[in-house]
Each structure stands twice: as C-alpha cells, then as structure tokens.
Amino acid sequence: MAEGARLGQEDAARLGDPALLARRGLVWRLARQRDAVAGLVLILLLLVFCFIGPLLHPTDQLHTNLAITNLAPNGAHLLGTDGSGYDLLGRLMVGGRVTLEIALAVAVLATAFGVVWGAVAGFAGGWLDAVMMRVVDTLLALPAVFVLIYLATVVQPTVPLLILTISLLSWLGPARLIRGETLSLRVREYVAAARSMGAGRTHLIARHIIPNAIGTIVVNATFQVADAIILLATLSFLGFGLAPPAASWGATLSAGVNHLLDGYWWEVYPAGVLIMVTVIAFNMLGDGLRSALDTRLHER
C-alpha cells in the first residue's frame, strides 16, 4: 500500500470513523495473523474435501459389500476399505460433511441463543439476572457427554436432533461470556446517552451491546465449532452418534480400533488425523481472530 494512502486512512481512523477503523483494521490485522490464515486455509481445504470431494470421488456409502472388506489402500480405493466394505476415502468425505454441518449449525444456534440470554441477563441485572444465571449454572453442572449419551438411549439421534441437543448444552459458555461483556458495556457513556434519549432495552441491547461485543462473539463461535466437533466425534466413538449406515469420523475410528491389532492402519489413522486437523484449524482461526480483534494487544 502506498505510504500516502495509508496515512490518509490512518488520519480518518484517528478522527474517529469507527466503521473504517473496524473494517480496515480487522482484515489487515487478520491477514497478519499467520495462525488465523493457516486455520482459514485448512478450513477451506476441509470444506472442499467434504462437500466437493464426494462429487469427484462418488462412492456407495449405503450398501455394505462383504466381498471387499478391509482392503489395503489401492488404485480403486485410495484409502482402502473398512470392515463393511465401504470405501474409506469416500466415507471420510461424507462423514466430514455431516460433522461440519452439525458443528457449524450448533455454533450458530448456541451462540445466537447464548448471546441473547447473556445480554438480557447482564443488562437486566437484579433478580432476573440471578435467576437466568442459576439456570446456566445448573445446566453447566451436567457434563454434555453424560447428558447426550442419556438422550441417545431415549431417542435414536438424527442430524436435526443432534444439532438441537448439542446446542442446548453449548449456549452456556457464550451466555456467561456475553453477560460479562454486557456488565462492562452497559455503563459506557454512549449507552447512557442512548438511554437518556429514550432508547428502550431491546434497542440498547440490539444496537449497542451486541454490536460492541461482536468480537468476543465471533471468537467464541469459532471455538464452539471445534468443541462441537470433538463432542460429536466422542459420541460417535462411544456408539451414541448417528445410526449406521450414516458415516461419521468417530464411528469410523471406533470400528477401525477393532482392527488395530490386525495392522489395518488405514481404518484408524486417517479418521483420527482428520478429526484432529479440523479441530486444530478452528482453534487456530479462533486464536488468530482473538489476537486480531484484541486492540489492546496491538496498541501495546
């Protein structure tokens, strides 16, 4: 960028154009975060693998084929086949698609609900805040894996059901976080000014509190995706995920473990590595976003 242009923008930003400051600042700072960029690239590659991959490498992931079980990687099956005769490369693609769909949906739902809950509680204060936060504490007291296993014994999990139940147990973190942010934001001058001009609670929360907490919200949502992927993979690994023949990374790994002693490495390691890489990618993006958005860190 030319030095003159940059100075001009810098001046405009210093004169207090918050939109310019936010827009130019974020992209620029994000691009400087090597981890965030690497995470983003990895996520894009994973999306291509899971969503475009099955189009380039179509496989039958419904019908078992006992004539070709446990084949080592070869020309026709690049990552071999599993104990049911499914092509593993194709299965990892399809399994990843479901995993990412659920995890992204959970992140959006849980974040949206948690943000509203936390903002309302923090803004209201008093007894309403106390009641709302005790609800959060109560749900937090029950570890998600235990509850999800229980629910899986009651109803056979489906994609929409998993999205719903995991979201129901994942909004607690964002709610606490945003409540904390709200407590500090609601005493700022511009909120007081808006209130003195007659702005209602809904307006204050929607127009002033949430937009100013957006950084925290986005960073947290990114971590939510990573957490949901681990949770989903753990459930499928334990056998309480989607029912077969639905593919999932955790279930592939779990089935492959039975063949660990036979040396069928292709049934274990690719699935495990994929889970790990996906979680790392979202955590890297989250960490990078947090550094990029944390202006205090950069001014120092």
Next chain:
Amino acid sequence: MGKFLLRRAGQALIVILGVAAIVLVLEHLTPGSPARAILGQRATPGAIAAFNRENGLDHSLPVQYVDFLGRLLRGNLGYSYRLNESVGSLVVHEVPNDLILVGLGLVFALAIALPLGIMQAVRRDSWFDRAATGVAFALYSMPAYWLALLLVAALAISAHVFPPEAGQSTATAGILRDPGGLVLPVLTLTLVNVAWFSRYMRSAAIDTLAADYVRLARAKGLPERLVLSRHVLRNSLLSVVTLVGLSVPMLLTAGLVVEYVFNVPGVGLSYYTAAVNADYPVMLGVTVVVGLATVLGSLLADISYAALDPRVRRD
C-alpha cells in the same frame, strides 16, 4: 467473608435443586415410562400400576420432586434391577478407582503444567515457549480417546511396554493391584490435563510477572530464583485452586472416555455400560453424583480462593 460464603453456598444449593429437577425430567423421558423401562415391554398394566404406586410415580410431579429430594438426602440413588444392586453401593464401590485414576492424572498434570507455565511466561516468545505452546495446542485439539489410542498403538501394541487395559480386580480400589495397567490411562489423562492447564498457567504467570509486587521484589534485589519461587509460584498456586475446581466436568468427561478405552472398572465405565443396557436407574444416579461433584468443585474453588487470597475476603 461470612456473607460471601453464605451467598455462594446458597447459589450452590439452588443449582443442586436445579440438577435434581433436570434428573427428574430425564427420568420421565425414558421410553414409554420409567416403569416400562424397568419392567420391560411385556409388563402387565397391573404390574406397572403397582410399580408406580410403590415408587411414588402415581403422584403429581411436584410431589415426586419432593420425594426424590428426600431420597437423595437419605443417600438413596435408586436401584438397578439389572445389576440387582443399589446405585449407591455401586458408586461407593467404584468411586475409589475413579479418584485414583482422575486424581493421579490431575496431580501429575499440575506437577508438569505449573512449572511449565511459569517457565513459558519467563521465557515468553522464546523457541521453548513456542514449542511448548505448539505441543499443548495439538494435545488440546485431540479428543481424549484419539490420544489414548495413539498411546496404546505405540506403547502397548508396537512396543509391548505397558498393558492396554487397566487391572480388573473387583476389590475396592482394585486398579492399584496392577500398577502397570494404570500407566497408559493415567498418562492419557495427564496429557489431556496438561494441554488444558498449561495455557491457563502460562497466561496467569504472565499476569503475575507484570504485577507490582514482583517488580518490587526484583527492585529490592531479590535473586530471580527467589522471585519465582516465593512470589510467582505461590501466586500461581492461587489460580490452580480455581482451575481445578472448575475443571471437574472436564475431568469427569475425560475420565469416562479413558475408562471406556482402557476398560477401567469405574463410575464412568458403569455409566457407559448402563447406557448400552438401557439401565436407567444407574444412569440417573450417576448423573446426580456427577452434578453434585461439579457443583461442589466450583463451590470449593470459590471458598478456598477466598480463604487463600486476603483481597477477596475484604469485600
């Protein structure tokens, strides 16, 4: 201090009441009805009515809730018809194994993560800091069972160093009878916890290093070794208390997974087995215990923090 404790204990009590309410809801979610889940699909209406009468399930929900609280207060966690054993005695028998497993994983993890975090903070942004952060980051991004499987593949299958399964003695605290079998489960939990704790310890130590009392200690000419041991380490111990108290759900979840992978006879594995066998009383009873442990963990974290840090006590 007294007021703080009272308010905090009151909150914990409310949360425990909430947990009991959720468990009651979960009980009523069981397929068909709680009676059918226990007596089976072919139970006669008469048998179901008798069962409901006997267990107070014919009362209204609020009455059932009070009954349930009363049973919990008497230490009655329910009865597993499948195991023909009360859930309470099952838990009492297996909890020592959990305490040993999770406790060892916790102690080892703290012994590693605490000095590691301080060293990383002291040599911030050095290659050592970056390497440790990178390893912790990779471990943090691994599901516990994947880490466990890698360890089994490397140390039990490729190199026959440790057995891939914990000791199977049915005695109380029976996993101690076979210390070799404990190595891999404890190692897994230790690594999972180190990944979790070291990030936290590092940033806590960075904050402590920037505190005024550390600067003062250095200005007085106190040797760096003493600055670190007397001021930084001791104050970092404060944050460990909070961290451990709040980590109970994470510890219990990792415990369940590790018990499943290594076949450790503990409460987590019992929960898993109960889920496979649709043994609802065990699942519900264990859920109550897990909820109580979490609430007590965070309560103890707050209380001991207040007891250790005079600044909290003052207000």
